Amino acid sequence: MTRLLVLLVLITLPARAASAPGAGVVARLTHADAGRGLARPELVRRMAHRSRARLRRRLLSTTDAHPDPTAARARVRSGLGGGGGGSIVTNEYLVHLSVGTPPRPVALTLDTGSDLVWTQCAPCRDCFDQALPLLDPAASSTHSALPCDAPRCRALPFASCGGGGGNRSCVYAYHYGDKSLTVGQLATDRFTFGPPDDGGDNAPESRRSLTFGCGHFNKGVFQANETGIAGFGRGQLSLPSQLNVTSFSYCFTSMFESTSSFVTLGGAPAAALHSHAHVVGEFRSTPLLRNPSQPSLYFLSLKAISVGSTRVPVPEHRLRSAAPTTIIDSGASITTLPEDVYEAVKAAFVAQVGMPPLAGAGGAGAVEGSALDLCFALPVTAALLRRWGRRPAVAVPALTLHLEGADWELPRASYVKCATVTVER
Template sequence: MARKAQSPFPSINILFFFFSFTLSPFSPQAVSASVFKRLRLFSTEVTQPTSSVLSLSLHPHSSVIKPPYDSYSDLVLSRLAGDRARAKLINSNIERALSAFNRPHDVKPDVQVQPEDLEAPLTPSGGGYVARVGVGQPVKEYYLIADTGSQINWLQCLPCGQCYAQTDPIFDPSGSSSYSPLSCTSQQCTALSRQNYQCGRNNTCIYGALYGDNSISIGEFATETVSFGSSGSVQKVAIGCGHANQGQFGKAAGILGLGGTAVGFPSQIQAKSFSYCLVDLDSSSSSTLEFNSAPPGDSILVPLIMNPKSEIYYYVELTGITINGEQVPIPASAYQIGEDGRGGIIVDSGTTITALPAQVYNSVRDTFVKYAKKLPPAAGIGGLDTCYDLSSTPTRDGFPMMSFQFSGGKTLPLKPQNYLFRADSDGTFCLAFQTTSQPRSVIGNTQQQGFRVTYDLANKMYGFSPNKC
């Protein structure tokens, strides 16, 4: 029997105060023990491992949840603004985590540094992707933001002390026979220790997810059955039931956190891999987010790197970018993770425009311009400084050839739609790269579109397979 819903949660302000001043400070021991926690957490007592392929439909956010903009130009500017904020805060928030990790004795007692505080800001204004996820018994389907930069899975729940507007009806846990609150001593709740959790009434585990753009979700941590369309279901998946929520989630019901921690969705369902194929952001088509599927046979395989001091994110060693045969090298100091956890290049589903160090970006831009003389130039838009008027389609030989170079000598050819970003409705396209002043870079989803991108977690490899949407 489903438990009856409790009374609504207090206001966001009260809960934020509560979480800010009662939680224990972040400690490096919590991170160093995370591998042990992951193995302990997902024993067969909690949920049976699954090796079958599970699949969710994956949609551009703006195709299923219409953004509130009067013009396409406004939508683009919103995407770019959110994108820059996400890239900046991914970097600055990791820096905060590393400072606490590397110098734990320098952290003042009144400074609360929580890993869940270090979630990246969301960019739901038509710049990301949502998965259609089944929750509960009987199954109710919801659009959740699929985000490799988030870890806690959650959705808004009734009763709702404070909720934002969403497209789907709000989930009612009292109507699900498989909903089960987690106790404060449960293995799943223990995995949230040092990550914004508190023990509530009746020994109930309470989670709190605070994002970089001040969006927030607080509620009950529970287990629930998650369904994957007709491909199957997994029982007893830990998921947050948010009773107090606010922020910019673009009318999605919540978050599907694909990050690399023990509470991330891939670990929750014991997936050996996950993969997605991202269609164009403006497309009305959909593709799939798959778990446990093998990389296609024509995949370009490159190492997947985890930062032991910041486990949420997935890194790759991008060593250079080649344009018409001329290589723009990326220095090892930019693509390798240092002993202090700094540096590296993150692959991110929620970032649209790839962010590179200024020196690297300037070289890429200048080399591109040299070989793009047949493309008619246009004024820059929204901080993108290299744009072209493609209202009259140039001949094929007008587009430069571009490819990514990875460690091990692997090469990934890019199509024009992977390096040019549509900037308005009049035919203006801009180079889909920008600068970052932070010590790490981010590969955005423009370069990933049209590829089946596989995260082989068991073998620590990426697979990039073209034309698989």
């Protein structure tokens, strides 16, 4: 039986990696809900909805890769309640680039779980609505369709020859686990990378000729704030692979902030990094592993979980196996665990908080309509302090992930939020 444990890196974590000098580019990142003026409870609800959608896509992808009906059947929990629904964007962070000559803007979902870089192109026969104008390959002097005998065309799982005579171009069909797909023409064009919003000379524009999918038929779970997807996986067609860099780093801003951040691929100038990032505290690293059954994904070795000073009693085989089963996924914000592991972590957390969970329709600790699974009612004195603008002292136990070579104590704000305060009279 194959199980996939999805570790969806929390949005407040700035991830960083070393890289070879002299080969880097920088691009601007924005959160999907940045600048929408939404209240905090609504932002949390939307985050939870996106994480559910991402989890469904990931589990379906795993099932597709393993026809065995027992594969990826292990039930998982992520601390998500029953709230959510409605029209909610399903991407998490967008990479802002320009394509073509002259350059035209695109906004691509950053996806460490796939390889292809693609955007919608004119003429669009059946496409989702997008806020930015469609990319028109005919308007770019540097656009070139890739021939179907090109090695990068053969690198795609589903590709064929289109056109007639001597102009036989590479036509691709790229599927995602949730049945979303893009169909179009594989091409090369000039990509323009630039610094974050403040600009300046620290991170000048970089232009690279890259292979990408010019999508003419795109269906599925896509939203108007994106134009396509930037695959950051390990495959030959991913953005890091095409840039020939061995590492990339990103700073993810909180969903409660409207500011943008950046992603760096390879050895960007040191001044650019230092002007946009500030790393504090002890620096530790854990190796990124490979799993032959999912060669494009980035796996970690998660050995155990602690709540406070107590190591959660989880059977070792639930987190560890012959092949790594924990992945980093940029497309969601909620950490997802096998159900029995989640319940053990939840029980240890409840025991140490020292307050009774709220009872609701979703089960012990869940509140009807809430996006999250576990909620507590603060004592009246703490609620009054909060109402008066003072932060109440609540004992929140530390939550630590024990990785290979590193113990990662998560910031409290990454797993505990004050949703609302109600004072009964």
